Amino acid sequence: MERYWNEEIECASREDMKKLQDERLAAQVKHVYENVKYYRDLMDEKGVKPEDIKSTDDLHKLPFLSKADLRDAYPYGLLAKPLSECVRIQSTSGTTGRRVVAFYTQHDIDLWEDCCARAITAAGGTNEDVCQVCYGYGLFTGGPGLNGGSHKVGCLTLPMSSGNTERQIQFMRDLGSTILCCTPSYAAYIGETLHDMGYTTDDIKLRAGIFGAEPWTEEMRHSIEKSLGIKAYDIYGLTETSGPGVSFECSEQTGMHINEDHFIPEIIDPETGEVLPEGSVGELVFTSITKEAFPLLRYRTRDLCVLSRKKCSCGRTLIKMTKPMGRSDDMLIIRGVNVFPSQIETVLIEQGYSPNYLIEVDRMNNTDTLDISVEMNPDQFSDKVGDIQDLEKSLAGAIKTMLGINPKVHLVSPKSITRSEGKAVRVIDKRKLHD
Amino acid sequence: MPSNSPVRQISVFMDNKPNQLAGVMSILKESGVNIRALSLADTKDFGILRIIVNDTDRACETVKSAGYAAAVTPVIAISIPDSPGQLSRVLDILGGDGVNLEYLYAFTGASDRSVSFVIRVDDIAAASESLNKGGIIQLTENDISEM
Numbered sequence: 001m002e003r004y005w006n007e008e009i010e011c012a013s014r015e016d017m018k019k020l021q022d023e024r025l026a027a028q029v030k031h032v033y034e035n036v037k038y039y040r041d042l043m044d045e046k047g048v049k050p051e052d053i054k055s056t057d058d059l060h061k062l063p064f065l066s067k068a069d070l071r072d073a074y075p076y077g078l079l080a081k082p083l084s085e086c087v088r089i090q091s092t093s094g095t096t097g098r099r100v101v102a103f104y105t106q107h108d109i110d111l112w113e114d115c116c117a118r119a120i121t122a123a124g125g126t127n128e129d130v131c132q133v134c135y136g137y138g139l140f141t142g143g144p145g146l147n148g149g150s151h152k153v154g155c156l157t158l159p160m161s162s163g164n165t166e167r168q169i170q171f172m173r174d175l176g177s178t179i180l181c182c183t184p185s186y187a188a189y190i191g192e193t194l195h196d197m198g199y200t201t202d203d204i205k206l207r208a209g210i211f212g213a214e215p216w217t218e219e220m221r222h223s224i225e226k227s228l229g230i231k232a233y234d235i236y237g238l239t240e241t242s243g244p245g246v247s248f249e250c251s252e253q254t255g256m257h258i259n260e261d262h263f264i265p266e267i268i269d270p271e272t273g274e275v276l277p278e279g280s281v282g283e284l285v286f287t288s289i290t291k292e293a294f295p296l297l298r299y300r301t302r303d304l305c306v307l308s309r310k311k312c313s314c315g316r317t318l319i320k321m322t323k324p325m326g327r328s329d330d331m332l333i334i335r336g337v338n339v340f341p342s343q344i345e346t347v348l349i350e351q352g353y354s355p356n357y358l359i360e361v362d363r364m365n366n367t368d369t370l371d372i373s374v375e376m377n378p379d380q381f382s383d384k385v386g387d388i389q390d391l392e393k394s395l396a397g398a399i400k401t402m403l404g405i406n407p408k409v410h411l412v413s414p415k416s417i418t419r420s421e422g423k424a425v426r427v428i429d430k431r432k433l434h435d
Numbered sequence: 436m437p438s439n440s441p442v443r444q445i446s447v448f449m450d451n452k453p454n455q456l457a458g459v460m461s462i463l464k465e466s467g468v469n470i471r472a473l474s475l476a477d478t479k480d481f482g483i484l485r486i487i488v489n490d491t492d493r494a495c496e497t498v499k500s501a502g503y504a505a506a507v508t509p510v511i512a513i514s515i516p517d518s519p520g521q522l523s524r525v526l527d528i529l530g531g532d533g534v535n536l537e538y539l540y541a542f543t544g545a546s547d548r549s550v551s552f553v554i555r556v557d558d559i560a561a562a563s564e565s566l567n568k569g570g571i572i573q574l575t576e577n578d579i580s581e582m
Contacts, residue, residue: 376448381504383446383485383555384537385476392480410480413450415502 002251002314005114005121005153009261010316014309017317021264022055024289029053029062032295035080038073039065039297056264059287060275064298070100070240079103081293091139092239102239103293109148111290115237115245115259116149122250122257122314123208123233125179127154130205132175134168134182134190135213136422137161141243142213146181149245155179162186162421165193172204180209184216184224184232185424188355191227192419201229210235212244214423215324217342219349221253234323240299241286247321250314257318258307262290265319266298267307281306284321332361332429334368337405341426344372344407347398352377356417362430370407372399378414441509441559442576443491448504449475449482459484462501468494471579472512472542472553485540487512487553489580511554511562512574514544522552528569529554534562544582 004010012020030050033040042063043049052061070078079086081103088104104112125131131150135142143161150157158177160168168190171177180187187209194204206228212235221232236256237244246263247256258265267282268275276282284301288294303324312320325340332339345355353374360371380391388411396409418425449455456475463470472487488494491507498505515521529536537555544551551574556562566573 376504378499378504381446381448381506383444383483383506383508385478385483388448388481388483389478411448412481413448413502414504416450 003121003124003126004316005118010118010257010318012261012317014317017260018056020261021289024261025056025059025264025287026050026053028287028289028295029297031292032080032297036078038069038077039063059264059266059298062287062298064273064285064300065296066300067100067240067302074099075101078294078296080295081105086293089139090141090144090239090243100239102242104242105292108242108291108293111262112145112242112245113148113152115242115248115262116145116235117152118149118259119210119233119235119245119248120146120149120153120155120179122248122316123179123210123231124251125150125153125155125208129153129155129179130158130175130177131155131179131181132158132160132168132172132177134160134162134180134186135244140422141237141239142181142183142422145237145243145245146210150179150181165190165421166197169194169197169199169204172206173199176205178205178207180206180228180230182209182211183213183420183423184211184220185214185355185420186422187211187224187228187232188220189419189421191224192415195227201227204229206230208233210248212236215330215340215342217346217349219346220355223349223355236321236324238301240294240296240301241288242291246286250312250316252313254312255308255320255322257312257314257316257320260319263288265307265321267305268300270300270302270304278307278309281325284324330427332359332427334361334370334403335405337403339370339403339405343402344399345426347395347402348374351395351398352380353395354414356415356419356424357426358417359427360430361427368431370405371410372407373410373412373417375414375417376411441563442487442512442553442574442579444508444510444553444555445486445488445491445495445498446506446508447484447486447498449484451477451479451481455482456484458501459498459503462497463488463494466493466497468497471582472540472551474538474540474553476538485553487542487579491576508555509559511556511559511566512551512579513554513566514549514551514572514574517548517550521550525552525566525569525571528571529556529562529565532561532565534558534565 033050086103092100133146137143209230209232225232233249235244235248237246247258264287266285270283284303305324306322308320358373362369392409400406469489474485476483539554
């Protein structure tokens, strides 16, 4: 029996939802135009007035916002409410360039936590559950978002944050955690540590996991589900739109329902900016129609995915997005070929290797090099050098079949690649140092 | 242990970075295992440590529980006089019977008039029979641990 947090919205008819979106969008555009000079200038430049936007059909007339705009307008340039009404900031990790700071009024926090409550409910969560949140707390949105959602649902919430994995497992066993929220790479590590400590899935009560904040593959999902004895649900979001909970997976596990009463999605051609029809692969763009303090209109996420209104067996009518095929930031262009780390991860898991790996890209004599360090599976180890080199060659061959380019594979000791407690670092692109 | 049962060698995967060998040695030191023979194969990317010890089961368990990839492989150990031409004779015997050698390494035996070798072949039974016929002394794991 499928449970909903807000059935009226989650299962609304298309007509009702569109009507709600139309009203909210028109009001939001007016709010932004009046209060955000940065965006007003962009609209004026395009010759668009708030009264031109009457419904979602007019959305395409609005100018885009990109990460570059957020950096230009840092820190207060996109703020739409006086600071006296704002109660919180969250921020991106800021690993590339200047960090993004997002502002929240209490209303914004409530709607964000409500979105997370929908995700927890879709994963089967109720007030009977013990929800262990091992996303980082602090500026990162993961911890605070799921923490708030878990409170709303009424779960007993364990605000663990990430790290100290043996203690995580101790709490998980002692308090009987039933739901785990963290990054998929940390979930994999918790599973590995559980078994290293001599426990099995019989020693824990977990039954669901809500994992997001980084790309992960179906193969990784199966491996985590097996290792922790759970059903693993994907959750999506970004600091710019609020945080996790922009979309979430249901029992069907075939993509994430977007909370489109708050966030209107579009898919565009990343080159031309043209809106693409449903079913096309393209860049995901979000318009926040309910947020007060930091309401981004037509924000380009750089995530590549597909939208679908195909009927879902869970009963929700919210539009679904596929798991992002990669953030355009994650995409590597190696010898002219587009490479996503997730493709390499798929091959590794298929071939029985651990999903902990490190990709190093460099340039030697004007040719790109691709080196992949992979943890050896202890069962495959042989005393003969040639046997290990054969394993490396065979894995390199499988990766070449997937990518179309030849990597150099280096087998390293089991568990020697640094485990991640938050977002995993899988790629080192040394070419940037030379450019 | 029957006299013709092969000697067990432990091999350990070594990443190509500092302190790898030192790490394994320190673990073995703490478990009180004594190394009788040792060789290190190296490639550009990784190395393989191969050792014969006085307590194979304990050493292997210790190294594996410390997280290293390790394997136990049967090998042949022989003892031959320490004089010119002896190894050549052994190789001629094996070659004459079509036994293919993977690798070998020398270690010091109990006596200063003899020298010992670890020999890794794919077909242990054939190699053992060939050496027997040729009158080469094969060592057991017990012989080595009592050295």
